[in-house]
Amino acid sequence: MAPPIPTPKEVVQIPLDWVEERSGLVSLHKYLLFRNVPKDISWLQTLGSALITTFMIQVVTGILLAMYYHPTADGAFESIRYITDEATLGWLVRGMHKWGSSMFVILLFLHMGRVFLMGSYKYPREMTWLTGAILFQLVMFMSLTGYLLVFDQRAYWASVVAININGTAPILGPFIAEFLKVGPEFSENTLSRFYSLHMLAVPGGIIAMIGLHLYLVIRLGVTSPPWSKHRAKAGDV
Amino acid sequence: MPRLTARERREAYQREHDFQVKTGKAFFPYAIFHDTVASLVTVVLIMGMSIIWWADFGPVPDDPEAGRAGGFLGPAYENRADPGTEEYDPRPEWYFFFLFQLLRIFKEPEMLLFATIIIPTLLMVLMMAWPFIDRRPERRVSRRPIAMVLAVATPVALMFLTWEGSKAPAVGAASDHPGAAAFANFQPCGTCHTLADAGTGGTVGPNLDTSNPDYATALAIIADGKGAMPAFKAQGLTDDQLSCLAGYIATWAGAQAGAPGPKAPTAEGYPDSCTAAGPDYAGAGAGG
Ligand code: HEM
Numbered sequence: 269m270a271p272p273i274p275t276p277k278e279v280v281q282i283p284l285d286w287v288e289e290r291s292g293l294v295s296l297h298k299y300l301l302f303r304n305v306p307k308d309i310s311w312l313q314t315l316g317s318a319l320i321t322t323f324m325i326q327v328v329t330g331i332l333l334a335m336y337y338h339p340t341a342d343g344a345f346e347s348i349r350y351i352t353d354e355a356t357l358g359w360l361v362r363g364m365h366k367w368g369s370s371m372f373v374i375l376l377f378l379h380m381g382r383v384f385l386m387g388s389y390k391y392p393r394e395m396t397w398l399t400g401a402i403l404f405q406l407v408m409f410m411s412l413t414g415y416l417l418v419f420d421q422r423a424y425w426a427s428v429v430a431i432n433i434n435g436t437a438p439i440l441g442p443f444i445a446e447f448l449k450v451g452p453e454f455s456e457n458t459l460s461r462f463y464s465l466h467m468l469a470v471p472g473g474i475i476a477m478i479g480l481h482l483y484l485v486i487r488l489g490v491t492s493p494p495w496s497k498h499r500a501k502a503g504d505v
Numbered sequence: 506m507p508r509l510t511a512r513e514r515r516e517a518y519q520r521e522h523d524f525q526v527k528t529g530k531a532f533f534p535y536a537i538f539h540d541t542v543a544s545l546v547t548v549v550l551i552m553g554m555s556i557i558w559w560a561d562f563g564p565v566p567d568d569p570e571a572g573r574a575g576g577f578l579g580p581a582y583e584n585r586a587d588p589g590t591e592e593y594d595p596r597p598e599w600y601f602f603f604l605f606q607l608l609r610i611f612k613e614p615e616m617l618l619f620a621t622i623i624i625p626t627l628l629m630v631l632m633m634a635w636p637f638i639d640r641r642p643e644r645r646v647s648r649r650p651i652a653m654v655l656a657v658a659t660p661v662a663l664m665f666l667t668w669e670g671s672k673a674p675a676v677g678a679a680s681d682h683p684g685a686a687a688f689a690n691f692q693p694c695g696t697c698h699t700l701a702d703a704g705t706g707g708t709v710g711p712n713l714d715t716s717n718p719d720y721a722t723a724l725a726i727i728a729d730g731k732g733a734m735p736a737f738k739a740q741g742l743t744d745d746q747l748s749c750l751a752g753y754i755a756t757w758a759g760a761q762a763g764a765p766g767p768k769a770p771t772a773e774g775y776p777d778s779c780t781a782a783g784p785d786y787a788g789a790g791a792g793g
Contacts, residue, residue: 363555
């Protein structure tokens with residue numbers, strides 16, 4: 269006997285069931301999409317997803333930039349010039365990466381401010397705040413390492429000063445400064461080290477931290493704003 | 506609200522969580538709609554900034570090492586990095602201006618560590634530790650006076666420092682004493698140091714008119730650096746150039762009414778070192 273011809277609905281359902289049975293990914297997605305969030309969640313609570321979007325912009329434009337960028341003393345400035353002046357829409361890719369980084373920092377402060385004002389870091393969300401604080405520092409470190417890569421006058425001298433300032437810290441300072449400079453003097457290796465930190469190491473840390481941050485946010489659930497009328501009416505404050 | 510016991514705390518959270526799940530709405534499509542709108546606004550703002558930035562670009566320069574000018578949002582890029590010479594601007598990205606401004610406030614060498622390390626570290630530690638310091642369950646800001654003060658004071662302080670930090674130090678005209686032009690224009694010294702004779706008003710490093718170092722002190726610091734002060738021997742300055750700058754500072758820092766300053770007798774080889782150091786250093790008054 270020939271097997272029955274699957275209905276259109278089954279054409280979708282069968283592969284989904286196959287995946288679900290072996291991984292549970294389908295119900296995970298259903299949970300993520302259809303979980304309930306507070307009814308009167310505020311616009312201020314969209315700043316976190318705006319941050320994720322900005323991070324994705326940085327990743328995509330960063331990958332495009334990396335296709336043309338040369339992290340060498342001779343090539344760096346040249347390639348920035350090429351990207352800005354000649355490559356098709358290169359100015360847009362570089363511009364979005366540059367201004368995206370400013371936007372990232374502004375959103376970071378706003379998101380932190382909203383979490384602070386709403387008291388959303390309180391029990392049981394202390395770890396969410398802590399992962400956020402680590403993200404803050406990682407993002408600031410991204411700005412620091414990214415600034416040098418343009419390799420124009422301002423980039424170079426601001427980085428020299430920043431490294432020297434790090435070097436003044438007691439005990440660890442000189443080691444950090446030597447680590448960043450790759451030796452006692454600023455050299456071409458400094459540029460490759462900054463580049464590798466900026467496009468590999470730190471973004472890896474950021475992705476891992478965002479994952480943990482979001483896991484905590486979803487696991488604990490967000491709350492409605494402390495001034496929520498809806499909760500007050502239900503007598504739940 | 507008083508402190509709760511661990512159990513009350515847990516139950517209060519559970520109660521609230523259940524309430525939100527029971528009365529809430531599905532993430533998709535409701536909350537995700539808001540998130541999408543916020544994300545689109547973000548993307549549009551970033552693209553808008555890029556376009557405004559690009560629209561003001563000057564022509565592509567012929568010199569492959571030259572910068573390309575821009576408008577209100579800054580140049581496309583500045584001149585190629587040159588570790589050796591020319592005027593420079595050690596200014597960081599705008600969101601580090603507040604730290605940069607701290608450097609100027611704590612500019613005395615003994616105090617500099619406050620600006621560079623101590624205050625930033627304390628702020629970072631405070632930020633990480635905050636949820637463990639403020640453990641009361643109250644979330645309404647109107648009943649959290651300390652949090653309210655911090656929430657107002659922090660942005661005000663940050664914005665004020667950022668604004669102050671964005672203003673470039675004022676620069677006057679350099680005198681024609683040998684070394685003055687090098688100090689003010691061909692080397693970055695003036696960006697960080699005030700020295701009336703050279704017409705510079707930088708405030709990152711010490712005011713040389715008041716600190717008045719003698720020749721040997723100045724030479725050692727210029728050559729080898731110290732703290733935020735870059736080491737200029739490593740930047741490729743020759744011995745004559747270093748000696749010229751040190752001699753110039755010893756002679757003309759703290760100068761009153763055209764007479765050399767108090768440390769002038771310590772200056773060795775000045776102004777001959779400036780003549781030997783090359784045309785940028787010799788200045789109009791070389792040899793005299
Ligand atoms: C790369 C940076 C960051 C990303 C992508 C991010 C993302 C998010 C997202 C998507 C949420 C969900 C709720 C909302 O959007 O408001 C959230 C919540 C939260 N974030 Fe962040 N965040 C970042 C940085 C930070 C920082 C710097 C802090 C504070 C130091 C922080 C603390 C928190 C806390 C405590 C919550 C829980 C709020 C609640 O449950 O109501 N985050 N974050």
